[in-house]
Amino acid sequence: MRAMSAAARRLLTSAVTLVLVTLVVFAVLVALPGEGPGDEESARRLPENYRAALRAQYHLDDPVLVRYGRWIGDLARGDLGASLRERRPVRALLRERLPVSLALNATALAAVLLIATPLGIAAAWKPGSGWDRVGHATTNALYAVPVFWVALLLQWIFAVRLRWLPLFGIEGDQAAQGAIARAADVARHLVMPAACLTYGSLAYVSRFVRAALVEATSGDGGRPARARGASALRYVAVHGIRQAAVPLLTLTGFLLPRLVGGSLLVEEIFNVPGLGSLLFDSVLGRDVPVVLALTLLTGAATLAAITAADLLAAWADPRVRHGV
Amino acid sequence: MGSDRRGPRLAILAFAGVIATGLAAPWVAPEPNRVDLERILAPPSSDHWLGTDGLGRDVLVRLAHGARVSLGVGVVTALLSVLIGLPLGAIAGYRGGFWDGAVSRAIEAALCFPALLVALAILSAGPGWLVRLPDTLRIAAALGFLGWTPAARYVRAEFLRLKGDEAIQAARATGASTFRVVTRHLLPRSLGPALVTIAFGASAAALGEAALSFVGLGISPPTASWGEMLFEAMRHMGTAWWLALFPGLALFVTVYGWNGLAEAFRRALEPRPSPS
Numbered sequence: 001m002r003a004m005s006a007a008a009r010r011l012l013t014s015a016v017t018l019v020l021v022t023l024v025v026f027a028v029l030v031a032l033p034g035e036g037p038g039d040e041e042s043a044r045r046l047p048e049n050y051r052a053a054l055r056a057q058y059h060l061d062d063p064v065l066v067r068y069g070r071w072i073g074d075l076a077r078g079d080l081g082a083s084l085r086e087r088r089p090v091r092a093l094l095r096e097r098l099p100v101s102l103a104l105n106a107t108a109l110a111a112v113l114l115i116a117t118p119l120g121i122a123a124a125w126k127p128g129s130g131w132d133r134v135g136h137a138t139t140n141a142l143y144a145v146p147v148f149w150v151a152l153l154l155q156w157i158f159a160v161r162l163r164w165l166p167l168f169g170i171e172g173d174q175a176a177q178g179a180i181a182r183a184a185d186v187a188r189h190l191v192m193p194a195a196c197l198t199y200g201s202l203a204y205v206s207r208f209v210r211a212a213l214v215e216a217t218s219g220d221g222g223r224p225a226r227a228r229g230a231s232a233l234r235y236v237a238v239h240g241i242r243q244a245a246v247p248l249l250t251l252t253g254f255l256l257p258r259l260v261g262g263s264l265l266v267e268e269i270f271n272v273p274g275l276g277s278l279l280f281d282s283v284l285g286r287d288v289p290v291v292l293a294l295t296l297l298t299g300a301a302t303l304a305a306i307t308a309a310d311l312l313a314a315w316a317d318p319r320v321r322h323g324v
Numbered sequence: 325m326g327s328d329r330r331g332p333r334l335a336i337l338a339f340a341g342v343i344a345t346g347l348a349a350p351w352v353a354p355e356p357n358r359v360d361l362e363r364i365l366a367p368p369s370s371d372h373w374l375g376t377d378g379l380g381r382d383v384l385v386r387l388a389h390g391a392r393v394s395l396g397v398g399v400v401t402a403l404l405s406v407l408i409g410l411p412l413g414a415i416a417g418y419r420g421g422f423w424d425g426a427v428s429r430a431i432e433a434a435l436c437f438p439a440l441l442v443a444l445a446i447l448s449a450g451p452g453w454l455v456r457l458p459d460t461l462r463i464a465a466a467l468g469f470l471g472w473t474p475a476a477r478y479v480r481a482e483f484l485r486l487k488g489d490e491a492i493q494a495a496r497a498t499g500a501s502t503f504r505v506v507t508r509h510l511l512p513r514s515l516g517p518a519l520v521t522i523a524f525g526a527s528a529a530a531l532g533e534a535a536l537s538f539v540g541l542g543i544s545p546p547t548a549s550w551g552e553m554l555f556e557a558m559r560h561m562g563t564a565w566w567l568a569l570f571p572g573l574a575l576f577v578t579v580y581g582w583n584g585l586a587e588a589f590r591r592a593l594e595p596r597p598s599p600s
Contacts, residue, residue: 299436
């Protein structure tokens with residue numbers, strides 16, 4: 001019962017947060033110079049009556065709150081509006097871009113978890129051992145390598161020199177025949193961008209896994225398993241992970257918002273038509289409906305992940321559950 | 325312990341080199357924009373130790389001036405983040421209840437903002453006094469505006485832990501006011517966390533500045549910035565390796581150095597030997 005009302009309260013505050021955030025984003029976008037047929041630049045280029053007609057068509061002269069209210073009203077009916085730059089429904093743009101970002105970031109996220117978890121286990125197996133220290137130093141160094149530098153290096157080696165992988169984009173010039181050939185073509189395009197999104201997170205994630213496992217196995221909790229004669233590695237990898245399940249799930253929850261918003265720079269460099277590059281172009285082009293929709297999408301993902309992590313922690317810990 | 329100390333020491337030495345180069349730059353090499361028309365895109369030589377760029381400017385000199393930007397933005401952003409994040413995190417951790425909820429919601433809201441839009445708004449428009457500030461301060465403002473959340477979360481956790489500490493409870497039991505407990509007992513002990521936060525913040529800000537300058541929103545040319553130099557390098561990819569290698573290396577050393585410093589602070593803070 002308590003948990004239910006807590007969840008409902010969180011949902012409500014999250015909705016309020018999203019409304020406030022989109023309102024501020026809207027106000028900032030409108031206040032920035034260069035919004036369509038209203039600034040000095042277009043005043044010089046367009047005849048006055050044409051400008052007035054455009055401004056009336058897009059309701060640019062209404063007060064900010066009225067325009068925001070109209071956006072919220074449309075949103076309530078499931079209408080995200082139309083892009084000012086591309087003159088297409090925002091919904092169509094998202095349907096086109098979202099799968100690209102999801103494919104790229106899900107690949108990267110899977111790679112992060114697949115590489116960092118064994119690293120964390122190896123480190124927690126014998127804290128302070130050579131494995132622990134080398135892994136720590138290596139992932140730390142990787143974190144410090146700037147992503148656009150790695151992107152340049154990878155492009156130069158694998159695309160320019162070796163010609164193994166395509167330089168940028170998401171699909172080859174000639175549309176590949178058949179679903180399998182097309183998927184393989186897309187996969188080849190995703191290798192370098194996904195690699196760029198992977199290496200920097202290894203330090204944080206592997207250290208998180210290590211800390212959770214050390215915490216879980218250093219107390220009395222693991223003693224029965226050891227007493228039954230479980231090997232040291234089995235003890236850490238099996239019993240530790242079972243006991244550290246909540247922090248590990250929390251971590252995964254925190255990483256999930258990246259699925260929609262984590263790849264702006266990489267998408268720009270590799271010319272990947274995902275949500276990140278859409279946000280970049282839309283912010284620079286003051287495309288208000290698109291920026292608002294993207295803020296809503298990434299914001300909802302972020303809040304959902306945080307809320308889920310909190311509720312999970314509350315459910316797992318009786319002290320939190322009862323508010324001690 | 326011998327071998328795992330050598331790596332960090334080397335990194336700290338390299339980082340010190342970057343700091344010294346940045347500090348000395350205006351005196352040793354005062355002209356980062358001087359053009360050598362005889363040597364455009366020249367590889368490293370005795371004249372230009374790290375080569376020249378597409379306009380015939382010396383890469384080493386520009387690197388040194390870029391260090392001033394990177395370090396300056398890093399320190400100012402980190403200070404800004406701590407100035408915002410430390411009080412908020414302290415209130416949330418120490419008072420709990422309503423204040424904790426309020427600060428937590430503020431952190432969530434900050435995480436929902438598109439950082440790019442905030443940066444663009446602060447860098448391209450903003451009120452007049454902001455636009456007249458030097459580039460370094462404006463970029464720091466743009467990065468610090470949303471960059472305070474890790475500081476707030478870290479300090480909140482520290483205060484939450486400290487609150488139950490025996491010394492604090494003893495102070496309260498002897499009748500010390502909340503104000504006295506916070507200023508005389510909690511704040512001095514949060515100095516360490518603040519240092520850790522500043523170092524980590526500076527590392528993130530160095531990467532942020534380079535990223536902003538890389539996409540053309542940060543430092544305005546011809547001022548040298550490592551991000552802008554790397555963007556230039558993209559045009560000469562495959563022909564002039566020195567343009568990409570050295571700015572990237574400088575950025576790596578700086579970020580690694582800040583992180584190493586942060587970890588050293590953190591380790592020094594832990595009274596008992598940690599299992600790591």
